[in-house]
Every structure is written in structure tokens, then in C-alpha cells.
Amino acid sequence: ALLPLRPEASWLQFHLGISRDGLYPRSSPAVGRLLQDMHDFATVSADYSQDEKALLGACDCSQIVKPSGVHLKLVLRFQDFGKAMFKPMRQKREEETPEDFFYFVDFQRHNAEIAAFHLDRILDFRRVPPTVGRLINITKEILEVTRNEVLQSVFFISPASNVCFFAKCPYMCKTEYAVCGNPHLLEGSLSAFLPSLNLAPRLSIPNPWIRSYSFDGKEEWEVNPLYCDTVREIYPYSSGNRLLNIVDMAIFDFLIGNMDRHHYEMFTKFGDDGFLLHLDNARGFGRHSHDEISILAPLSQCCVIKRTTLLHLQLLAEPEYQLSAVMRESLLQDPLAPVLTEPHLLALDRRLQLILKAVRKCIDLHGEAKVVANDTRQPESPTSGQNILLR
Numbered sequence: 001a002l003l004p005l006r007p008e009a010s011w012l013q014f015h016l017g018i019s020r021d022g023l024y025p026r027s028s029p030a031v032g033r034l035l036q037d038m039h040d041f042a043t044v045s046a047d048y049s050q051d052e053k054a055l056l057g058a059c060d061c062s063q064i065v066k067p068s069g070v071h072l073k074l075v076l077r078f079q080d081f082g083k084a085m086f087k088p089m090r091q092k093r094e095e096e097t098p099e100d101f102f103y104f105v106d107f108q109r110h111n112a113e114i115a116a117f118h119l120d121r122i123l124d125f126r127r128v129p130p131t132v133g134r135l136i137n138i139t140k141e142i143l144e145v146t147r148n149e150v151l152q153s154v155f156f157i158s159p160a161s162n163v164c165f166f167a168k169c170p171y172m173c174k175t176e177y178a179v180c181g182n183p184h185l186l187e188g189s190l191s192a193f194l195p196s197l198n199l200a201p202r203l204s205i206p207n208p209w210i211r212s213y214s215f216d217g218k219e220e221w222e223v224n225p226l227y228c229d230t231v232r233e234i235y236p237y238s239s240g241n242r243l244l245n246i247v248d249m250a251i252f253d254f255l256i257g258n259m260d261r262h263h264y265e266m267f268t269k270f271g272d273d274g275f276l277l278h279l280d281n282a283r284g285f286g287r288h289s290h291d292e293i294s295i296l297a298p299l300s301q302c303c304v305i306k307r308t309t310l311l312h313l314q315l316l317a318e319p320e321y322q323l324s325a326v327m328r329e330s331l332l333q334d335p336l337a338p339v340l341t342e343p344h345l346l347a348l349d350r351r352l353q354l355i356l357k358a359v360r361k362c363i364d365l366h367g368e369a370k371v372v373a374n375d376t377r378q379p380e381s382p383t384s385g386q387n388i389l390l391r
């Protein structure tokens with residue numbers, strides 16, 4: 001049953017707390033409540049996600065490879081009118097992505113979405129929407145509440161008597177692509193929905209360090225070691241924080257092993273220096289035994305990093321903190337704990353050392369003054385802290 005719309009609803013408080021500093025304040029009681037509510041509340045509807053970015057026409061969707069039927073994500077609505085993006089479990093935590101897989105056909109991992117939220121918060125970026133794990137009864141909480149007939153039609157019972165469904169796909173719908181409950185319950189991640197594009201418009205912008213989404217293509221950054229000099233000349237990377245924000249994102253993606261950051265999104269309201277949203281982290285945490293150093297290209301080619309980011313990384317490399325230990329503890333709060341296996345946690349410490357090594361190499365080459373940038377984030381600027389929904 002729907003509850004009355006309350007101003008103190010956690011999803012609304014989350015929306016009201018979005019500011020130019022990030023998606024939520026450093027200590028936000030609303031986020032804890034939101035995670036709890038997304039886990040506890042009954043769903044009242046389920047549907048395919050509108051590709052909202054198509055609405056803005058900002059995405060060159062021909063650049064994005066979508067093997068038909070592989071992407072399975074749903075928008076769930078709760079009894080308090082909150083909404084979340086649901087990504088079901090497609091791969092067990094213990095499985096590693098096979099070496100021969102291309103990153104763009106890799107599975108989407110629900111536990112990567114959850115772990116990425118925790119890591120982003122630990123790094124004090126606050127650019128990933130709050131995300132929680134949940135065991136979903138796909139019969140009661142999806143099939144029985146959806147009014148979308150296409151979604152209803154993709155449910156079936158497997159030979160093992162489990163309830164399954166597959167993605168909306170106009171052609172080549174294969175039951176091999178399906179996900180199944182056991183017989184009804186299925187793990188998934190729930191990411192809190194951002195305010196609608198009408199209230200808080202966002203742009204989707206191609207990543208200058210985009211990868212080639214083909215088997216043999218190479219992008220310029222992969223062959224030209226001076227690529228950053230070109231990027232630096234081009235607006236909006238030529239001024240302000242944008243390039244530093246890209247480096248932050250590369251550091252984040254290197255830590256999680258995500259090679260799929262083809263675009264990033266920003267709220268238009270915060271202007272060119274606003275923060276980059278780290279949406280879609282489902283292709284992180286695929287292989288713990290491999291560190292994909294090319295993801296760090298923005299850092300190693302541009303040799304710049306925010307001082308605040310560097311200080312955080314250095315702190316998390318101290319033996320008394322240890323990124324893996326802080327992550328382990330943070331992830332224990334998730335209902336699907338342990339979200340990451342030990343080898344993935346330990347890989348974080350190893351990758352952190354590689355980032356610090358890349359920074360040291362830059363400092364040796366160019367000197368600290370050129371490499372370590374004092375962030376231009378003004379804590380008390382008139383618009384700081386101003387909410388995204390206020391005009």
C-alpha cells in the first residue's frame with residue numbers, strides 16, 4: 001500500500017541534500033535512512049528504465065555497444081514514492097571475469113554497484129548514488145506489481161522450477177540471458193534514483209579517455225603519449241577543475257577495475273566545475289588478480305591530481321587505516337555482506353600503491369608544484385552548499 005507523501009521521506013531528503021559539493025553531505029543521516037528504506041520498503045511498481053539520456057539527446061548511442069539482452073536493469077518504485085535502479089545478480093561474487101572477455105561484453109555485477117558506492121564514500125568523493133543490496137522476491141516484488149505487459153511476458157519458469165526473467169529485447173531474446181530466482185529470491189543492487197531530468201537537468205559527456213568499443217580499434221590516447229597536451233587545450237578541460245575531476249574518476253575506476261567509463265554525467269546547474277557523477281559501476285570488480293594500469297592514463301599522462309584526493313589516498317595507504325580494512329568494515333553494513341571477496345579487497349591496497357607510485361613518478365618529472373593542484377573548491381562561496389532543486 002502507498003504511504004502518504006511525507007516531506008521527511010528519505011528519498012526526498014536525499015534529493016534536497018544534493019549540492020555542488022556532492023550527492024550528499026559528508027555526514028548525512030538521510031543516506032543511512034535511504035539505504036534502509038530501499039532495503040525494507042515494499043515495491044509498488046516495476047518497469048524498464050527509460051533511457052533518460054535519450055530524452056536529452058545528449059548521447060551518441062551508436063558509440064555504446066549493447067549486446068542485445070545482456071543488460072538487465074529495472075526501475076522499482078516503493079510505497080513511499082521513492083525509486084531505485086535495480087540490477088540483478090548475474091555473476092557470483094567468487095567468479096572472476098574470464099581473461100579472454102572484452103570489457104564491453106563483460107557482465108554487469110550487482111555487488112560492484114554496491115561496493116563502488118562504499119568506495120566512493122570512503123574516498124570522500126560522494127559522486128555515486130546511495131546503493132544497497134537486497135534479496136528481491138522477483139515474483140511478488142516485480143512480476144506481481146508491474147503493469148508493463150512486456151515485462152510480464154519475459155517471465156518464465158525454468159526446468160529447475162525457478163522463476164526467471166530476461167531483458168527487453170526486440171530480437172534474439174534468449175533464455176540463456178535470463179536471471180533466475182531460487183525459486184523466487186534473487187540478489188540485486190538498488191541505486192537511489194536521482195531527481196528527474198526536468199528538475200535537475202544532466203548532461204552526458206563522452207570521456208576523453210574513451211576506449212574503442214571494437215575488437216581491434218585503438219583510440220588516440222592509447223597510441224599518443226602526449227595526448228593530454230591536446231585535451232588540455234580544449235574547452236572545458238582547458239580551465240577550472242574539469243581535468244582534475246577526470247583524474248579523480250580515473251583513480252576511482254582504476255581501483256575498481258572499470259574499463260567501461262565511456263561517458264560521464266554532470267548536473268548542468270553546477271556549471272563546468274560541477275562534480276562528475278560516477279554512475280554505472282557494474283563492470284567494476286571483475287578481476288582481482290589483474291591491475292589494468294591503462295585506466296590510470298589521465299593521471300599518468302596529465303600528471304595532475306587534486307591535493308585533497310592525494311591526501312585521502314595517502315591516509316588510506318597508512319597501515320593504521322588501510323583501504324581494504326575500511327572497505328571491509330563499511331561493506332559489512334550492507335545486507336548482502338560480504339559484498340566483495342577477500343582477494344578483491346586486497347587488490348584495492350595493491351592498486352592504491354600503484355596510484356601513489358604514478359603520482360611520485362609525476363612529481364619526480366615535473367615537481368610537486370606542477371602536479372599537486374590546490375583544489376579550487378571554495379568552502380564558503382555564495383553558491384556552495386546550494387541545493388540542486390532550488391532556483
Ligand SMILES: Nc1ncnc2c1ncn2[C@@H]1O[C@H](COP(=O)(O)OP(=O)(O)OP(=O)(O)O)[C@@H](O)[C@H]1O
Nearest residue numbers: 052053064066071073085129191192193194279280
Ligand atoms: N541512480 C540513477 N538515477 C537516475 N538515472 C540513472 C541512475 N543510474 C543510471 N541512470 C541513468 O540510466 C542510464 C543507464 O544506466 P546504466 O549505465 O547504469 O545502465 P547500463 O545498462 O550500463 O546502460 P548503458 O549501456 O546506457 O550505459 C545512465 O546513463 C543514467 O542516465
Ligand SMILES: [Mn+2]
Nearest residue numbers: 260279280281
Ligand atoms: Mn552503462
